[in-house]
Amino acid sequence: MIERGLWAPANPIAGAEGTYVNQDSIRNFSIIAHIDHGKSTLADRFLETCGALSQREMDVQVLDSMDLERERGITIKAHFVRLTYQHSSRGPITFHLIDTPGHVDFSYEVSRSLAACEGALLIVDATQGVEAQTLANTYLALENDLEIIPVINKIDLPGAEPEKVREQIEHLLGIDTSEILLASAKDGTGVRDILDRVVDRVPPPRGNAEAPLKALIFDSWFDPYRGVVVLVRIFDGRLAPGMKIMMVSTGQVYEVEDIGVFTPKLAKIDGLGPGEVGFVVANIKNVADTKIGDTLTDPLHPTQTPFPGFREAKSMVFCGLYPVESSEYGELRDALDKLRLNDSSFHYEPENSMALGFGFRCGFLGLLHMEIVQQRLEREYEMRLIATAPSVRYRVTKTDGTQFEIDSPAKLPSPGEIAAIDEPFIQATIITPDEYMGAILQLVQEKRGQQKNLEYLSPKRVMITYDLPLNEIVLDFYDKLKSVSRGYASLDYHFADYRPSQLVKLDILVNGEPIDALSIITHRDSAYARGRALVSKLRQMIHRQLFEVALQASIGSRVIARENVKPLRKNVLAKCYGGDITRKRKLLEKQKEGKRRMKRVGKIDIPQEAFLAILKVEE
Amino acid sequence: MSFTSVEIMQRAGLYVHIPFCTTRCGYCHFATTVESAHEQYVSALLTEVKSISSAPPVRDLIYDSIYFGGGTPSLLRLDLFERIVTALRASFRIDDDCEFTIEANPERPGGVGEHAAFYSGLGVNRVSIGVQSAVPSELVALDRRHTIEEVEETVALVRGQIENVNLDFILGVPGQDQKSLALSLELIRRLGTSHVSLYILEIFPETPISRLPPSDDDLVASLYQDSCRFLANSGYRHYEICNFAHPGRESRHNRKYWNGSSYIGLGLSAASFYDGIRLTNTSGFSSYLADPSRDREMIHMDRDSISRELLFLGLRTVEGIDCSYFENAFGYDPATRFRKDWEELMDLGLVVKEDTRFRIPEEKMLLGNEVFMRFL
Ligand SMILES: Nc1nc2c(ncn2[C@@H]2O[C@H](COP(=O)(O)OP(=O)(O)O)[C@@H](O)[C@H]2O)c(=O)[nH]1
Ligand code: SF4
Numbered sequence: 001m002i003e004r005g006l007w008a009p010a011n012p013i014a015g016a017e018g019t020y021v022n023q024d025s026i027r028n029f030s031i032i033a034h035i036d037h038g039k040s041t042l043a044d045r046f047l048e049t050c051g052a053l054s055q056r057e058m059d060v061q062v063l064d065s066m067d068l069e070r071e072r073g074i075t076i077k078a079h080f081v082r083l084t085y086q087h088s089s090r091g092p093i094t095f096h097l098i099d100t101p102g103h104v105d106f107s108y109e110v111s112r113s114l115a116a117c118e119g120a121l122l123i124v125d126a127t128q129g130v131e132a133q134t135l136a137n138t139y140l141a142l143e144n145d146l147e148i149i150p151v152i153n154k155i156d157l158p159g160a161e162p163e164k165v166r167e168q169i170e171h172l173l174g175i176d177t178s179e180i181l182l183a184s185a186k187d188g189t190g191v192r193d194i195l196d197r198v199v200d201r202v203p204p205p206r207g208n209a210e211a212p213l214k215a216l217i218f219d220s221w222f223d224p225y226r227g228v229v230v231l232v233r234i235f236d237g238r239l240a241p242g243m244k245i246m247m248v249s250t251g252q253v254y255e256v257e258d259i260g261v262f263t264p265k266l267a268k269i270d271g272l273g274p275g276e277v278g279f280v281v282a283n284i285k286n287v288a289d290t291k292i293g294d295t296l297t298d299p300l301h302p303t304q305t306p307f308p309g310f311r312e313a314k315s316m317v318f319c320g321l322y323p324v325e326s327s328e329y330g331e332l333r334d335a336l337d338k339l340r341l342n343d344s345s346f347h348y349e350p351e352n353s354m355a356l357g358f359g360f361r362c363g364f365l366g367l368l369h370m371e372i373v374q375q376r377l378e379r380e381y382e383m384r385l386i387a388t389a390p391s392v393r394y395r396v397t398k399t400d401g402t403q404f405e406i407d408s409p410a411k412l413p414s415p416g417e418i419a420a421i422d423e424p425f426i427q428a429t430i431i432t433p434d435e436y437m438g439a440i441l442q443l444v445q446e447k448r449g450q451q452k453n454l455e456y457l458s459p460k461r462v463m464i465t466y467d468l469p470l471n472e473i474v475l476d477f478y479d480k481l482k483s484v485s486r487g488y489a490s491l492d493y494h495f496a497d498y499r500p501s502q503l504v505k506l507d508i509l510v511n512g513e514p515i516d517a518l519s520i521i522t523h524r525d526s527a528y529a530r531g532r533a534l535v536s537k538l539r540q541m542i543h544r545q546l547f548e549v550a551l552q553a554s555i556g557s558r559v560i561a562r563e564n565v566k567p568l569r570k571n572v573l574a575k576c577y578g579g580d581i582t583r584k585r586k587l588l589e590k591q592k593e594g595k596r597r598m599k600r601v602g603k604i605d606i607p608q609e610a611f612l613a614i615l616k617v618e619e
Numbered sequence: 620m621s622f623t624s625v626e627i628m629q630r631a632g633l634y635v636h637i638p639f640c641t642t643r644c645g646y647c648h649f650a651t652t653v654e655s656a657h658e659q660y661v662s663a664l665l666t667e668v669k670s671i672s673s674a675p676p677v678r679d680l681i682y683d684s685i686y687f688g689g690g691t692p693s694l695l696r697l698d699l700f701e702r703i704v705t706a707l708r709a710s711f712r713i714d715d716d717c718e719f720t721i722e723a724n725p726e727r728p729g730g731v732g733e734h735a736a737f738y739s740g741l742g743v744n745r746v747s748i749g750v751q752s753a754v755p756s757e758l759v760a761l762d763r764r765h766t767i768e769e770v771e772e773t774v775a776l777v778r779g780q781i782e783n784v785n786l787d788f789i790l791g792v793p794g795q796d797q798k799s800l801a802l803s804l805e806l807i808r809r810l811g812t813s814h815v816s817l818y819i820l821e822i823f824p825e826t827p828i829s830r831l832p833p834s835d836d837d838l839v840a841s842l843y844q845d846s847c848r849f850l851a852n853s854g855y856r857h858y859e860i861c862n863f864a865h866p867g868r869e870s871r872h873n874r875k876y877w878n879g880s881s882y883i884g885l886g887l888s889a890a891s892f893y894d895g896i897r898l899t900n901t902s903g904f905s906s907y908l909a910d911p912s913r914d915r916e917m918i919h920m921d922r923d924s925i926s927r928e929l930l931f932l933g934l935r936t937v938e939g940i941d942c943s944y945f946e947n948a949f950g951y952d953p954a955t956r957f958r959k960d961w962e963e964l965m966d967l968g969l970v971v972k973e974d975t976r977f978r979i980p981e982e983k984m985l986l987g988n989e990v991f992m993r994f995l
Binding site: 575 | 884916967986991992
């Protein structure tokens with residue numbers, strides 16, 4: 001959050017004192033790197049080289065440091081930083097370094113951040129090689145016509161193999177290996193070369209200061225004190241406090257209150273001109289009104305060439321979220337409302353489960369996004385939640401010819417009414433050391449994958465491209481991939497298309513009653529194995545009750561697996577005399593609390609994790 | 620605050636903890652030591668007797684039970700034992716009709732058997748002997764050092780002087796099964812003492828026995844049911860989850876823990892309950908020696924928690940709880956206040972109602988926690 005107090009004394013920085021930065025001296029770029037390949041360390045070196053922070057401030061990694069943000073009372077969601085670099089011949093250069101979200105779920109956001117730049121550094125760890133997401137993001141950068149500057153990092157490490165990595169980069173991107181820079185973000189080797197290369201190769205932004213305002217929104221977040229904070233890159237025209245601005249997509253008009261940059265200290269400035277990047281505060285109440293990819297313009301003189309427009313966030317993964325305590329439904333709704341103020345890319349609507357009562361069906365960009373939202377609900381809003389197994393959106397054609405989409409197994413019509421079901425497929429790219437290739441191929445086969453391509457990037461590094469049903473990915477694919485490759489394989493995917501599949505609904509019955517929240521949609525061929533595995537996993541997860549509990553898996557009315565949970569026969573603290581009573585009381589309280597954390601379905605206490613049992617089964 | 624008229628009328632109990640053992644059993648979690656600082660310990664204990672007994676309302680209570688537990692009280696040097704008894708008699712108002720129990724292990728020679736006359740002379744009229752099992756392999760698992768012969772001799776010697784004897788046994792010893800249980804039950808029948816306690820082994824982390832494979836809960840449950848049946852056929856009345864007695868020989872002292880009577884605990888780790896206060900002494904041996912009141916935990920309980928605690932403690936007994944007692948003592952009827960819980964519990968067969976009483980039937984006693992936790 002931006003605290004009011006921090007606004008007062010603007011930090012004098014190059015070109016920010018009421019003037020606009022000379023367009024020719026601006027370079028806008030981002031860093032594309034796989035996690036741990038050194039993005040943050042390198043960014044620190046840039047700050048240091050540009051004299052942006054004192055030594056004490058350098059002690060913490062800047063771009064990734066939540067602590068630093070907290071200390072200053074600001075939370076920077078998507079980072080960007082303005083730096084001034086003294087180039088040996090060209091004099092002071094203004095860099096706008098724009099951070100990109102690092103995960104496959106947010107590829108649209110990545111593409112918009114890239115669209116705000118003219119160049120990108122491609123950082124690859126010399127001991128690891130090119131990873132799948134790095135590749136995907138590099139292709140996004142190429143689509144946006146960015147100048148790519150490849151850098152091999154960590155060359156100081158004994159295990160560094162820059163030659164192999166060069167080969168991979170050349171193979172994938174067709175970049176002449178002599179163009180590739182070598183660096184160590186740790187000891188500082190090559191850092192100035194990188195910045196000089198940025199100055200030489202990344203073109204300065206074009207744009208006409210006299211033309212109508214045209215700015216790209218590439219990020220926004222909600223600040224409790226200031227309302228929505230929007231990050232923009234100016235393409236044409238100028239932006240200054242007091243101006244009226246309009247969102248092209250909605251036609252909504254706002255008045256600019258404040259404009260500023262991060263150096264990385266927060267600094268208020270008087271205006272932004274073509275090529276410049278900064279944040280805008282304009283009394284906007286709702287992040288949903290500031291769509292990433294949208295164009296900001298002057299309502300009186302709107303630009304004639306707005307950006308192609310934002311893309312409505314499309315939910316790919318769905319799950320039910322329920323309060324453990326049914327009475328907390330209202331609190332959950334409030335928490336979701338508040339969360340959505342900050343993240344307009346997830347969706348929710350009320351859902352009613354026979355087993356779990358009132359809750360919400362929620363849609364997410366992907367699995368990580370789902371995890372983030374759940375964690376925030378639990379940590380920031382202290383909700384105790386039951387999440388049902390993730391699902392995808394199916395297209396159902398009924399025998400009467402009607403077609404519709406469903407995102408929850410509970411909504412699947414009975415088998416007799418279904419003429420066809422189509423399911424979403426993704427195209428997955430996996431990059432791995434070749435020793436794990438066999439195991440990975442076996443895994444993707446099991447998950448009903450269809451091979452598209454397999455190629456060696458260098459003698460020991462393979463890239464595998466497969467089409468896979470998304471519903472297999474959302475179950476446990478990540479964990480399995482990680483375990484068969486010992487964490488060395490990286491995965492990237494994007495939506496491909498819908499394909500017809502032989503899908504059935506698998507129901508779980510507890511003492512004869514179907515538990516809707518445990519139903520899953522699965523391929524017919526794996527239904528038996530899944531049903532058995534699921535029931536046996538549930539048997540381990542459901543504690544013994546005071547009566548016998550029968551667990552069954554069924555497809556339609558056909559029971560395909562059954563297990564019993566034997567009744568509880570012993571739960572007593574035998575010895576109980578004077579000195580024992582306090583301790584026994586504590587033990588009983590603990591037991592009681594454990595029960596409270598379970599969900600009572602009918603008369604049966606079901607632990608929260610059981611609703612995700614499908615994610616934990618070993619078939 | 621004297622919190623109910625009912626309890627004041629009831630007589631109080633005195634508990635004295637003697638924390639000495641010759642060796643430590645493999646399952647032991649009690650405050651006990653193999654040191655032999657008997658003299659120092661007794662002098663600390665006497666300090667405690669003096670300070671506690673003079674405080675109102677402790678000094679005004681009348682005591683009709685004394686219980687020496689441990690540890691192994693019979694290990695205490697006899698002169699020291701006598702000093703304690705003398706001090707108790709001098710400091711507390713002890714009823715002429717007083718149940719006076721001492722715990723003992725069946726080790727010979729020099730054990731409780733030989734000294735039974737001495738104890739009897741000091742007023743001891745009940746001896747509780749830790750037998751645990753009649754099966755040598757189970758005794759090994761428990762790390763107990765006595766033999767079956769020693770048990771038989773000890774019981775015979777004690778009964779020559781003191782007729783009222785309890786035997787402690789353990790259910791759920793690793794390796795125990797129906798056949799081995801039958802041997803222990805047979806020993807109980809043969810000795811025919813007036814009281815038997817059957818404790819279910821509770822395994823505490825870090826005790827040596829926690830390294831052995833634990834017994835299956837279903838097995839323990841059926842061993843328990845077998846034992847209840849056997850003991851009933853042998854003339855014992857099951858009066859609390861773990862306690863069986865010839866009619867009229869139920870332990871007066873132990874009952875006080877379940878019916879809300881006052882009791883004063885003296886010695887290491889001992890607990891007292893009177894006037895709505897629960898006091899628990901330190902379990903640190905050297906702390907206690909330095910100052911018996913050091914690190915003493917004191918919990919003031921409000922009337923409502925007392926009443927709810929009495930509900931779950933009362934439900935441990937075969938008679939269960941009497942709602943009219945609660946109406947008188949605490950001003951509410953548990954039947955109405957916890958109606959929904961009682962209904963669910965009765966549905967599950969965990970409790971039955973008879974007139975104004977609720978009780979757990981014998982075959983469900985091992986599920987007691989499922990009932991107790993409702994009243995916390
Ligand atoms: N030896 C060495 N370690 C580096 C280098 N660059 C980064 N690291 C280390 O690699 C790890 C990950 O770096 P970080 O910058 O956090 O990666 P990020 O996840 O891409 O931001 C950290 O432990 C860094 O200290 C380098 O050039 N050489
Ligand atoms: S006799 Fe009792 S107190 Fe002593 S060590 Fe054995 S179990 Fe523990």
